[in-house]
Amino acid sequence: MKIGFITAEGGSAISLPEVREGAQAATAYANDHLGGIGGRPIQLVVCKSQEDAASARTCANQLVEQKVTAVNIGTTAFADSMVPVITGARIPYTTGVAASGAEFVTDGAFSWTGGxxxxxxxxxxxxxxxxxxxxxxxxxxxxxxxxxxxxxxxxxxxxxxxxxxxxxxxxxxxxxxxxxxxxxxxxxxxxxxxxxxxxxxxxxxxxxxxxxxxxxxxxxxxxxxxxxxxxxxxxxxxxxxTPGDTESDNAESRLYRTVMGRYAPKTALDGYAVTGYQNLLGLVRALKDLTGDVTPASVTSTLKAAKDVVLPAGDGLTFTCDGTAIPNL
The missing domain is CATH 3.40.50.2300 (Response regulator)
Structure with a gap:
């Protein structure tokens, strides 16, 4: 199952490789211990945005061309440049930390937190x-x-x-x-x-x-x-x-440290690594009931039915994707 992952990395002003490393660690953990998604191993297709509108659109278009089943976003201030491209291709857009209007009001865009x-x-x-x-x-x-x-x-x-x-x-x-x-x-x-x-x-x-x-x-x-x-x-x-708990004795926090220690031992556990981990593993958990053919449409319908999903490294927080979490949006 191909999951696109867009992350801010390599730009002259902003570069967050730890976000990608957190997502890659979560992918490896899901493949090794959770059966991937829908019983299929996850192939993470990474596109590094320079954190500007042009490269954000380029990444979105590239992932559409590669026919990914869903797109997961690390963190960005340029979602308005990506959401229309991705959801316009009927591919679900997912993130843990929505910031732009398009991420909140577009059908087919999902956020695990209120961002x-x-x-x-x-x-x-x-x-x-x-x-x-x-x-x-x-x-x-x-x-x-x-x-x-x-x-x-x-x-x-x-x-x-x-x-x-x-x-x-x-x-x-x-x-x-x-x-x-x-x-x-x-x-x-x-x-x-x-x-x-x-x-x-x-x-x-x-x-x-x-x-x-x-x-x-x-x-x-x-x-x-x-x-x-x-x-x-x-x-x-x-x-x-922050919605991310990286240091407590909570089971989710311990799991985060264990996964990162196993799959990304050189990545610092503070800062933004937890964002990539939380966003990607949140997608995996939200799709635990996915069965049958794995397509963008089936992923979207499964996400819309996801309820009370435990937020990874979230200290007990849960999320539901029925579109009612934030009134008036």
Whole structure:
């Protein structure tokens, strides 16, 4: 069974090989211990996007041409360039961390979690609970991220009674001190970082440079050894918002560490490796009831019937793919 996997890797500004390594480890585990999908071994067809609109579309078209049965996405800010191509070919598009509008509203697109909007919602509630009047949200300056932050972030923070200052940082920015200075000058109660590791390092260094003391809300890729080494102490006391549990004694977390240790022993367990693992193994679990001919159509119908699937490395979280998880979408 051919599963396409699109991942951000090899770009001049963004490269996340650990996402692919996590997905490949999950594939090997599923083939060795779960019988693949529908009793058929999984052939993972990887396409490395440069994390821009053109290469994202190229990857989508390549996988359609290779007649994959489904496409699984690592993490991307350019899903709007891929979803129409993949679902237009009647191939299911799957991810664990949806961020763009197309991923949420397109028939044939599936996400195991509430993705970016859900993360923003939890952050807004946390800011409210802590009594913050406003926060600064640093995001990668990419269409899906900035559009999502404005369309989804501002309403949920406003509902929580918390002001939201969105600060886009262009991809590849080596020094964000000027943007950080302007944001901190507005005296936010906390700062939020949403981006990959290099982005996190750049913003954290800027926060250190201006002696910012605000609490930090971060997502999984910020909490890697690479980031910590590049910005020592900048993450002390930070609050992590993630659907991935990589360190606890929960059975799912232990399985993650075991699988990665067996199939990707050189890959760091922190950062974004869990995203590739979670996305791919989530697909395998969602298709456990797949029988008969394995086609894009049968995969889509099986996914739509998936209910209460245990999210890999999710600390007990489950997902259902009936399209009702997020009202009004």
């Amino acid at each position: 970016f909007p859900a993360t923003l919602g939890v952050m807004a509630q946390t800011a409210k609970d802590k009594g913050y009047k406003s926060v600064s949200l640093f995001v990668t300056d990419a269409p899906a991220v900035t559009a999502g932050a404005n369309a989804l972030g501002k309403p949920v923070f406003a509902k929580a009674g918390v002001g939201l200052d969105i600060v886009p940082i262009p991809v590849g920015t080596p020094d964000a001190t000027s943007q950080v200075t302007a944001a901190i000058g507005k005296k936010p109660g906390a700062v939020i970082l949403v981006g990959e590791g290099t982005f996190c390092t750049t913003v954290l260094k800027g926060l250190v440079a201006v002696d910012a003391t605000q609490p930090r809300f971060v997502i999984q890729p910020c909490l890697s050894k690479t980031v910590e080494d590049a910005a020592p102490g900048a993450l002390d006391g930070a609050t992590l918002f």
